[in-house]
Amino acid sequence: MLLIHCPYCDETLPEAEFTYAGEAHIARPADPSALSDEEWESYLFIRSNPRGPHHERWRHLHGCGRFFNAVRDTVSDRFLTTYPAGQPRAALPIKEAAE
Amino acid sequence: MTRFNAFSLLKNALGGHRNWTEQWPDSQPRAEYDVVIVGAGGHGLGAAYYLASQHGITNVAVIDKGWLGGGNTGRNTTIIRSNYLYDESARLYDHAVDLWENLSQELNYNVMYSRRGVLMLAHNVHDVQSFKRHIHANRLNGVDNRWLTVQEAKEYCPPLNISPNARYPVMGAALQERAGTARHDAVAWGYARGAAARGVDIIQNCPVTAIRRNADGSVAGVETAKGFIRAKKVAVSAAGHTSVVMQTAGVRLPLESYPLQALVSEPVKPCFPCVVMSNAVHAYISQSDKGELVIGSGTDQYTSYSQRGGLPLIEHTIAAITEVFPIFNRMRMLRKWGGIVDVTPDRSAILGKTPVPNLYVNCGWGTGGFKATPGAAHVFAWTIAKDEPHPINAPFTLERFRSGRLIDEAAAAAVAH
Numbered sequence: 152m153l154l155i156h157c158p159y160c161d162e163t164l165p166e167a168e169f170t171y172a173g174e175a176h177i178a179r180p181a182d183p184s185a186l187s188d189e190e191w192e193s194y195l196f197i198r199s200n201p202r203g204p205h206h207e208r209w210r211h212l213h214g215c216g217r218f219f220n221a222v223r224d225t226v227s228d229r230f231l232t233t234y235p236a237g238q239p240r241a242a243l244p245i246k247e248a249a250e
Numbered sequence: 251m252t253r254f255n256a257f258s259l260l261k262n263a264l265g266g267h268r269n270w271t272e273q274w275p276d277s278q279p280r281a282e283y284d285v286v287i288v289g290a291g292g293h294g295l296g297a298a299y300y301l302a303s304q305h306g307i308t309n310v311a312v313i314d315k316g317w318l319g320g321g322n323t324g325r326n327t328t329i330i331r332s333n334y335l336y337d338e339s340a341r342l343y344d345h346a347v348d349l350w351e352n353l354s355q356e357l358n359y360n361v362m363y364s365r366r367g368v369l370m371l372a373h374n375v376h377d378v379q380s381f382k383r384h385i386h387a388n389r390l391n392g393v394d395n396r397w398l399t400v401q402e403a404k405e406y407c408p409p410l411n412i413s414p415n416a417r418y419p420v421m422g423a424a425l426q427e428r429a430g431t432a433r434h435d436a437v438a439w440g441y442a443r444g445a446a447a448r449g450v451d452i453i454q455n456c457p458v459t460a461i462r463r464n465a466d467g468s469v470a471g472v473e474t475a476k477g478f479i480r481a482k483k484v485a486v487s488a489a490g491h492t493s494v495v496m497q498t499a500g501v502r503l504p505l506e507s508y509p510l511q512a513l514v515s516e517p518v519k520p521c522f523p524c525v526v527m528s529n530a531v532h533a534y535i536s537q538s539d540k541g542e543l544v545i546g547s548g549t550d551q552y553t554s555y556s557q558r559g560g561l562p563l564i565e566h567t568i569a570a571i572t573e574v575f576p577i578f579n580r581m582r583m584l585r586k587w588g589g590i591v592d593v594t595p596d597r598s599a600i601l602g603k604t605p606v607p608n609l610y611v612n613c614g615w616g617t618g619g620f621k622a623t624p625g626a627a628h629v630f631a632w633t634i635a636k637d638e639p640h641p642i643n644a645p646f647t648l649e650r651f652r653s654g655r656l657i658d659e660a661a662a663a664a665v666a667h
Contacts, residue, residue, distance in 0.1 A: 152560060152561055152562060153552075153560060166562060167562055170551065171551040171552040188652050188654075189652060192504075192651050192652040193502075195595070195651075196504035196595045197502050197503070197504050197651075198504065198506050199502075200493040200494075200503075200505055200506050200507055200553065201494075202491070202494050202555045205553065207552070207553070223552070225507075225553055225554050225555050225556070226554075226555050226556060227556065228552075228554055228556050228558070
């Protein structure tokens with residue numbers, strides 16, 4: 152069971168309260184009708200899928216209900232940080248905070 | 251290669267089984283190959299086997315970072331079926347079932363293909379309607395599938411709980427009789443033995459760290475833990491790690507890697523005659539020839555390379571199984587494990603050429619790659635040998651994510667989707 156820190160509730164809670172919502176910081180195109188097929192492909196389908204730190208969205212569904220961003224290492228499944236949606240992309244590398 | 255038959259078995263039995271020769275040598279890499287296949291699972295080894303046996307290309311190496319068959323080939327729940335909705339998928343998976351039927355004879359290796367039937371349970375009116383639509387679509391494509399009433403389903407699978415008072419009552423089932431199971435390890439071993447006997451090098455415990463390209467953009471070879479290996483063609487068949495390998499060649503793929511877990515119970519006497527899947531309750535179950543109940547469901551919700559997965563999903567899976575089969579609610583579970591599956595946005599595989607000349611990819615099988623092993627390997631070998639797709643895998647291009655011609659099986663397949 153993963154333990155996830157909700158940056159709004161400021162509590163570390165079990166995975167069962169949260170839902171995963173895919174890769175973070177994928178900006179919706181400002182002018183969709185101007186996009187080429189290649190840009191649409193990249194926006195809709197191509198994902199970084201890294202082996203290591205991954206910027207991703209989670210939702211505290213059975214809590215405050217809000218979306219937030221996280222950086223999780225996809226090899227160890229450890230969360231490196233979480234931060235509210237709307238904040239800029241967390242820079243890497245992230246030093247893990249002491250529990 | 252010792253040919254397996256009753257005579258060789260008897261001869262070796264009399265010798266106390268001390269004189270069996272090794273089934274394939276542990277090869278070391280040579281400097282150059284015609285084809286290097288990255289990933290020694292069933293798909294990669296099978297492609298090497300068909301390259302050698304059907305296309306006369308024997309200067310081939312299959313390279314794996316671990317031991318052969320140690321990835322998803324050894325981690326799946328061994329289910330084989332071809333009752334997919336769309337024409338493209340039905341052709342691909344039914345091609346695989348055609349090859350499964352004769353695979354033990356072809357390889358002289360018992361892959362224990364068992365046509366025990368796959369039963370998909372309908373628990374609500376929507377299930378009934380959509381399964382009947384599937385059955386009609388399948389039959390139009392020449393894929394066997396038929397509707398069973400509740401009583402017929404109970405006769406086919408006696409442990410089934412058909413009580414109308416169940417939380418999710420069974421309202422009928424779709425049955426594909428040609429579907430079933432096979433021994434997953436034996437598939438990798440049989441292909442490895444057949445390929446090695448025809449001159450293919452199988453190089454284990456040798457991670458491929460990068461794909462290198464020539465100045466003109468075409469493939470030059472692969473960097474490995476044992477040095478650079480030059481190759482005229484490189485074929486990647488690396489399942490959950492395909493994104494990582496392909497990125498080194500500058501190819502970004504529409505893939506995300508998720509853990510898919512499975513578990514087995516303690517072994518018991520034969521009590522479960524077929525494979526049962528339930529989309530609505532969300533789990534599937536069969537019994538291995540060793541007697542273990544083999545159980546699985548969907549992927550974990552988050553991407554990961556951990557080959558582990560979380561316990562909440564196991565609890566969800568077992569809850570679903572005991573809902574449909576209350577007789578198993580006191581069974582003890584023995585082991586659980588995870589494999590990393592590469593999932594595409596339309597839940598269909600990518601099998602063919604890439605934007606890089608002489609680089610080929612077979613990936614995106616998501617939660618259902620085992621059943622396709624012989625069919626995928628066969629058409630992948632064709633694609634590599636002829637530098638053009640076989641008609642069966644022609645629709646499964648990487649370009650479809652740009653053109654929009656998706657093969658959207660996401661809502662059309664089994665529980666894992």
